[in-house]
Structure formats: C-alpha cells, structure tokens
Amino acid sequence: NAGVTQTPKFRILKIGQSMTLQCAQDMNHNYMYWYRQDPGMGLKLIYYSVGAGITDKGEVPNGYNVSRSTTEDFPLRLELAAPSQTSVYFCASSYSGNTIYFGEGSWLTVV
Amino acid sequence: GENVEQHPSTLSVQEGDSAVIKCTYSDSASNYFPWYKQELGKRPQLIIDIRSNVGEKKDQRIAVTLNKTAKHFSLHITETQPEDSAVYFCAATAAGNKLTFGGGTRVLVKP
Secondary structure (H helix, E strand, O other): OOOEEEEOOEEEEOOOOOEEEEEEEOOOOOEEEEEEEOOOOOEEEEEEEEEOOEEEEOOOOOOEEEOOOOOOEOOEEEOOOOHHHOEEEEEEEEOOOOOEEEOOOEEEEEO | OOOEEEEOOEEEEEOOOOEEEEEEEOOOOOOEEEEEEEOOOOOOEEEEEEEOOOOEEEEOOEEEEEEOOOOEEEEEEOOOOHHHOEEEEEEEEOOOOOOEEOOOEEEEEEO
C-alpha cells in the first residue's frame, strides 16, 4: 500500500517552461487535493477534486490546471512557469473530505 | 467559506513543560478538526483529530479540546520532548467539504 505518490520529488524549471506534477493514490479515496507551501508558510489549496471528472478551484488556482480522469490520478499542470511558483507542492487524498493523507511533496524551483 | 486562525505563530518551551496551541474557526457547520505535525522537509502527518460530537480526546502526551459554542479548539502537548519540535497545523471542515488549514505554529522545545 503506497498511499499517495508524487513525482518528481525535485525539479528546476526555467521561466516560461511548463510541466506536470504527477500524483497517484491507491487508497480508493474520492477526494484529492493539491496544496502549495512556500518557505516558512502554511498550506494553500490550489485545486481539489471530489471524484473522477470533477475539479474545483481552491485558494490560489492561477497559473495551474488539473484534471481527474480516474479515481487514482490527479496531475497538476503548470503553464508558463514564473518565479512566484517556486514552492513545495503536496498532493493529498481523503475519503469524503475528512482525514487527509499527504504525499511526500515535490520541490519546485523556477529560475 | 471556512476561515481558521491559529495562535501563536511561534512557541518556545522548555523540555518537560506543556505547550498549548489554539485555533478558532468561522463556519458553525464544521464538524471535523484534525491536527497535523510537520517536521522540517517532511510532509504534514496527522497526529490527532476530534469530531464535533466529542469535547476532548487524548492520545498519550497529546490532547485536543473543542468548544463548539465558542468555535475554538486547542492542542495540548504535555511533558514536551525535543522530538516535539516541529510546525503544527490545525484544520477544520464541514462534512464532505475541503479542509481549511490554520497558518501553523512553529514549536521549539529547548533541552
């Protein structure tokens, strides 16, 4: 049972490049989330999904896109990367929005 | 939507003393209140949670209390140890909704 798996763990992007952060969970959770955490700061919700085919914006969605074609996968797409997107990204999942289980995080630097 | 405020933002205690972190929430429909611990460079991990039909819950040296009338809940750590040093986050959610996190409390336990 792997839980929530994120890839890549570390990535350096140049300004204007695009990339996708992958997230998969094997707990059959219906809810999935993407959070970002800037250095020394709290967790800000980017996007979330309550089930396959359904996504919704969180607190800081600008510059990101998501899709949820299956229950297991919830990739986060960064288009036209900017220095302000330098952060640690956590994918998470839960059953019906209660206890959240986080992935190990993806450290992204935009230079 | 839900708003969660957390205090203090930093807390320094002597080893063996107690630590208390307080959170307030705005949505009276919220009924699930977890606490997460995040060590440096690691993912947030659930340490204890409480539901709105319970006023207090204890697990070894940690306890959480909930006052629904005042809409606040607190984390209590007794007999603090150096390994308790971390950032702690409270959160709140109504059934089936997304978790909203507090801003975090950095706890430093001095030996």
